[in-house]
Amino acid sequence: MNIFIQGMRRSGTTILFDIFWEDGSFDCYYEPLAAAKKEAIGGGSGVHTVDYFEKVRNCRKAFMNRYQKLENVDLLNYGAPRLPQLEFEAEAPEYIKEYIKFMISQSEHAMIKFTRMYCKVRVLWEVDPAAKFIHIVRDPRAITASYLFGKGQRNKDRYPNEKIFFKKRSNYSAWSSFPFSEYILGTPEYSHLKKCEDFLRILVIWKYNFKKTHEVGKNLFGKNYLLLRHEDLLCDTRNTLKSIYDFIETPLPLHVLEWTSKNVNSKSSVYAHNNPQWYDAFKILSMFEEMNIAGYSIDGK
Numbered sequence: 001m002n003i004f005i006q007g008m009r010r011s012g013t014t015i016l017f018d019i020f021w022e023d024g025s026f027d028c029y030y031e032p033l034a035a036a037k038k039e040a041i042g043g044g045s046g047v048h049t050v051d052y053f054e055k056v057r058n059c060r061k062a063f064m065n066r067y068q069k070l071e072n073v074d075l076l077n078y079g080a081p082r083l084p085q086l087e088f089e090a091e092a093p094e095y096i097k098e099y100i101k102f103m104i105s106q107s108e109h110a111m112i113k114f115t116r117m118y119c120k121v122r123v124l125w126e127v128d129p130a131a132k133f134i135h136i137v138r139d140p141r142a143i144t145a146s147y148l149f150g151k152g153q154r155n156k157d158r159y160p161n162e163k164i165f166f167k168k169r170s171n172y173s174a175w176s177s178f179p180f181s182e183y184i185l186g187t188p189e190y191s192h193l194k195k196c197e198d199f200l201r202i203l204v205i206w207k208y209n210f211k212k213t214h215e216v217g218k219n220l221f222g223k224n225y226l227l228l229r230h231e232d233l234l235c236d237t238r239n240t241l242k243s244i245y246d247f248i249e250t251p252l253p254l255h256v257l258e259w260t261s262k263n264v265n266s267k268s269s270v271y272a273h274n275n276p277q278w279y280d281a282f283k284i285l286s287m288f289e290e291m292n293i294a295g296y297s298i299d300g301k
Contacts, residue, residue: 008205026109067102150174181202181204
């Protein structure tokens with residue numbers, strides 16, 4: 001059985017990856033379309049003291065030896081940071097498809113975590129139409145604050161109060177957010193929002209990412225598509241884990257439940273939760289339908 005995970009950056013994909021890594025039954029690949037040049041100790045969560053990219057680098061070497069048509073390993077960084085615009089292509093070159101096929105051919109049970117395949121869900125389905133597809137989402141307000149404040153809130157001084165948070169306009173580009181938003185804002189649907197506020201740019205990315213992943217994923221994978229809320233994993237760990245393992249038709253291992261309960265932070269909050277500018281932004285972007293499908297009410301409950 002193969003499992004594909006796709007979620008927007010900062011949506012909790014690494015925590016889900018950590019769980020499958022801890023399980024030990026799956027051959028796990030962490031962001032195989034990333035640059036993968038630097039170490040990723042524990043990925044975004046830091047829970048495990050393992051360089052998740054080491055496995056990806058080793059896989060690339062083996063793939064390059066086998067797939068002689070590919071001359072430059074850097075081409076396997078398909079998207080940001082090399083060329084962010086590649087993430088918006090619906091198709092993928094043959095070598096990317098062969099690369100994914102190569103990964104899942106290495107073992108009976110493979111799990112691959114992506115943040116770059118939101119426009120290429122069909123590609124994953126074509127690689128393995130019988131795979132389980134997990135679409136993980138997170139409250140768009142929480143993702144927006146995570147992007148703007150940065151990992152460990154190291155950039156929070158850029159947005160020291162709510163007034164600046166909701167009004168600042170810049171070319172700030174955490175996790176390639178500026179080129180992503182520029183691309184989307186260049187499309188007819190969003191062109192009227194050109195030069196919008198920083199926080200609105202992240203909401204634009206959230207809506208675009210969610211729609212692309214959900215519509216194609218649910219349509220193609222059908223019963224093998226699971227929409228998973230990051231907040232449920234944090235706040236209702238046992239039942240959410242049970243639902244994930246029911247979905248992949250595998251008994252929930254006790255050691256996975258114990259490890260997750262111990263290591264996953266149960267707190268979930270939204271920055272400036274009561275500020276009416278969130279509502280105004282959702283209205284401007286006409287994103288209430290997407291939020292409802294994802295399981296988020298207007299007030300975040």
